[in-house]
Amino acid sequence: MSYTEFFRRALTVALLIVLFLGFWQLRNIFIITFLASVLALVLSIPVARLQSLGLGHTLSVAITLLGVLVVALLFLLWIVPVLATETLNLVNEMPEMTSDLVESYNDWREDQSAATQDALPDIRYDQIETEFEKLRDEQTDSSADLFRDVFPTVRDTGLVVVNSLTSLTFVFIVTLFFLLDPGDYLRGMLYLVPYDYQERALSVLIEIRVSLTAWMSSLAIAMSVTAFLVWFVLGVLIGVENALAIAVIAAAATIIPNIGVIIPIIPIAIFTLSSGEPVQFPIAIVAYLLIQQVEGNVITPSVIKERMSIPAAIVFIFQLISAFLFGALGVVLAVPLLAVMITLIREIYVYDTLGLRDVEINLESAGPKSLGRMKLIRRVGDQDPVESQVVRATQVMRALEIGADDSQPSSAEDERMPR
Structure with a gap:
């Protein structure tokens, strides 16, 4: 290796390290910018619809943003008071609910055999009330210590709120700029690409838009199905109060794959326990x-796999990686980030570098979902498929390619095939 070649490679490695360190330091800005890009793409749909009705672009953007803000405000004005009221009712009814629960337990315990009664603890409500009073007195006596312990938490919470509001403001402003004139940013990106590759770069950007649009359509289907099922089962069949609010929260939580399922459990607990019918709580949770x-296991994976060709396991693994890199916002944006990455790898590496654009690869196994003996079949365009010899998954073997219309390999070729 010449000195020039060594210097070039060392410089390339150093440049990659610097780029990685820079990305790591600015990763929060990148993920917020990506969020703004996704929101701009989502909002561009109603903007284009308004423009088709004859409105100007700026007016269409203003109407769209105003509509989003009004819907968000109405949602908060509707759901927050309901949650607050039911939470207060739950707190006020907690002593009576606890007393009824203890009484039901004691009645059930008395109906058991003597041996079972001795094994089960004897719980009295006055004992629980006494323990609560002791705890309240201890908290009152140590109010100074409590203030000292709570103050840092309040301060940290305030910082989180301020940072969140700052990030939301940044996202809103960047989204507005992307909506007002997306062509400026697209042209700026193309100016960074060599002339001979600009057309290809534009086609890759179009493919990214197609992938994100597929994600949005699959997300819309999942949210709609979730909202309807939650409202119908909890509200119509079980009779849970404020089932529509729970359905809306569950639909919004669908944006966060795998983890969002936990969020609606909180309003379900509040609405069922505060309604005076606590027996609804376990039934509603199970439903x-x-x-x-x-x-999560049938509808969404099927839609994502059909529209985006992304296996469910890959989504979950990338969600963990995205959470490590970008935090909570990375969990929310894991699927669109993965869609963009898959598009870039497919278009730039698989198609352009490896030249596999028109190659279709299929695997046929000896039995249903069997990995013992598998057959690799590759089709190039409209040509006849090229079939590889059976490969044992338990051994490292070279696949002997034969044409679909050819005869079996000769004995000389068969001797070269490892057994």
Whole structure:
């Protein structure tokens, strides 16, 4: 290796390290910018619809943003008071609910055999009330210590709120700029690409838009199905109060794959326990979890795999990686980030570098979902498929390619095939 070649490679490695360190330091800005790009793409749909009705671009953007803000405000004005009221009712009814629960337990305990009664603890409500009073007195006596312990938490919470508001403001402003004139940013990106590759770069950007649009359509289907099932099962069949609010929260939580399923459990607990019928709580929880099993394991993976060709396991693994890199926002944007990465790898590496644009690869196994003996079949365009010799998954073997219309390999070729 010449000195010039060594210097070039060392410089390339150093440049990659610097770029990685820079990305790591600015990763929060990148993920917020990506969020703004996704929001701009989502909002561009109603903007284009308004423009088709004869409105100007700026007016269409203003109407769209105003509509989004009004819907968000109405949602908060509707759901927050309901949650606050039901939470207060739950707190006020907690002593009576606890007393009824203890009484039911004691009645059930008395109906058991003597041996079972001795094994089960004897719980009295006055004992629980006494323990609560002791705890309240201890908290009152140590109010100074409590203030000293709570103050840092309040301060940290305030910083989180301020940072969140700052990030939301940044996202809103960047989204507005992307909506007002997306062509400027697209042209700026193309100016960074060599002339001979600008057309290809534009086609890659179009493919990224197609992938994100597929994600949005699959997300819309999942949210709609979740909202309807939660409202119908919890509200119509079980009779849970404010089932529509729970359905809306569950639909919004669908944006966060795998983890969002936990969020609606909180309003379900509040609404069922505060309604005076606590028996609804376990029934509603079981029904909701069954709905999420159907939605999370059948509907959403099927839609994502059909529209985006992304296996469900890959989504979950990338969600963990995205959470490590970008935090909570990375969890929310894991699927669109993965869609963009898959598009870039497919278009730039698989198609352009490896030249596999028109190659279709299929695997045929000896039995259903068997990995013992598999056959690799590759089709190039409209040509006849090229079939590889059977490969044992338990051994490292060279696949002997034969044409679909050819005869079996000769004995000389067969001797070269490892057994």
